[in-house]
Amino acid sequence: MSGISNVVIVFKPDKFMVLKEVLKKLGILGMTVTHAEGCGLQGGRVEHYRGAEIEVDLLPKTKVEIVVPDEKVEEVIKAAKKVLKTGKMGDGKIFVFEVGRVVRISNETEGLLALDIKK
């Protein structure tokens, strides 16, 4: 195993700036951000567009992917929960995946050296 994990956090878009701040404090400088849409327990709602009913079931979300050494994962989860939790449905989810291999393209370093983490 490479000892590296991909932490995927899906959450409400308005929380992005605070999450980024708190990750920076942990020394995590690299991330990949996707503007996403999603649904879950929170469910949809019925609105009207020009009089016709329309079910809005996909809500806007932000997806942040952070690739970190395994030992940092708990820290990241704890920090993310702290800033993202309101206790209501729709706060989002965190997924953790093992990463097989990491390559930095610019200087061809691999593994832990290729991560954008400040020690």
Added chain:
Amino acid sequence: MDFVAQLTEENAYMFNSLWVFCAAVFVFFMQAGFACCESGFARSKNACNIWLKNFCDFCIGALVYYFIGFGLMYGEDWHGIIGINGFINPLNQDLAVWDGLGLSKEIYLLFQTMFCATTATIISGSVAERFKFKSYLIVSCIMTGFIYPVVGHWIWGGGWLSDLGFADFAGSTAVHSVGAYAAFMGALMVGARKGKYKDGKVNAIPGHNIPMGILGVFILWLGWYGFNPGSELALDEVTFYTAITTTYAACAGGLAGLFVSWIKYKKPDPTLAGNGALCGLVGICTGVASVSTTGAIVIGAICGTAIVFSIDIVDRILKVDDPVGAISVHGCGGILGTLLAGLLSVEDGLLYGNGTSYFIAQVIGVFAVGAFAITATGIMYTILKKTIGIRVTEEEELNGLDLEEHGMVAYPDNLK
């Protein structure tokens, strides 16, 4: 004091020409308003197509009107039905319409051209997202070269409706209703967009850029300051008065659309509020110079209220798919405005105790123009449908007309 009477003939000629030129430019800009409105309320995959249709119907309309339409509309009257001279180059011909005009005949032609193109461009909204581009170009030719000029002749060219006492100051019927009937027949015959009606249920297909749609409403409203006050074809007290009635009708219509949609659908819908203002503007066209300011507010409010129900009826009961509400804005506003002027005109309206003759003339006008426009456009679309076709293929519709008909997309996001 009557300043206009103190102007020399030369001065009045220059003022009138200058003002009507400006008004014509305002009306020209309405093409951009239509394009914003229609593309904003449609999906992004058809945005280029809608803009190009609005662009082309003007280019085609202006030339066709110059060669054919103007003569049919303002040429020498033939039994009150059509004009029969002034074709090819009306400016160099000795036409009755040029006598005692009071402004430059080039500017007069320009202003009439803008009106003609406005009628044609109404259609692109209701048939948006599925009407074949080349067939649309032919529709533009027929609208500007025949259908609009014939009705225009009846109403403004000395034809039978004007002889009857029918009056339509700025075109609730002559421009907007005619455009709406053509838009209705077009949307009816081309059929609904794929996915709009499923198992008898109406599915909303939201527009891709509501702010652009509302910007279109603002631009159209701005253009209306040329459309209505310009229709005086001179710069005088009536011109100034119509600027005020135009404004109040639009405001009342906008608020009516806002509050009625708010009550009916629980939330104020910006697109319906915008449609309400436009419907008020369409409605005031006929009575803009003849109703009181209160009358203008009443007309705007009635039109703005009616349109919310009209859109619902067209969408849910008639099952005619009109993505932007063009049929309701121009049809509902056009018919109501024409009739309400018959009731509310201070000098000859029914409610001011002036008898029924003007109102009856308005009713006849509404039915006559409706019957002609629906029949003529029905024949036009039927012939097109049987020959080159009016609808794109299912695959073209799914992929979007931008990509399939024009080979491009409006908002490429992979080319940064």
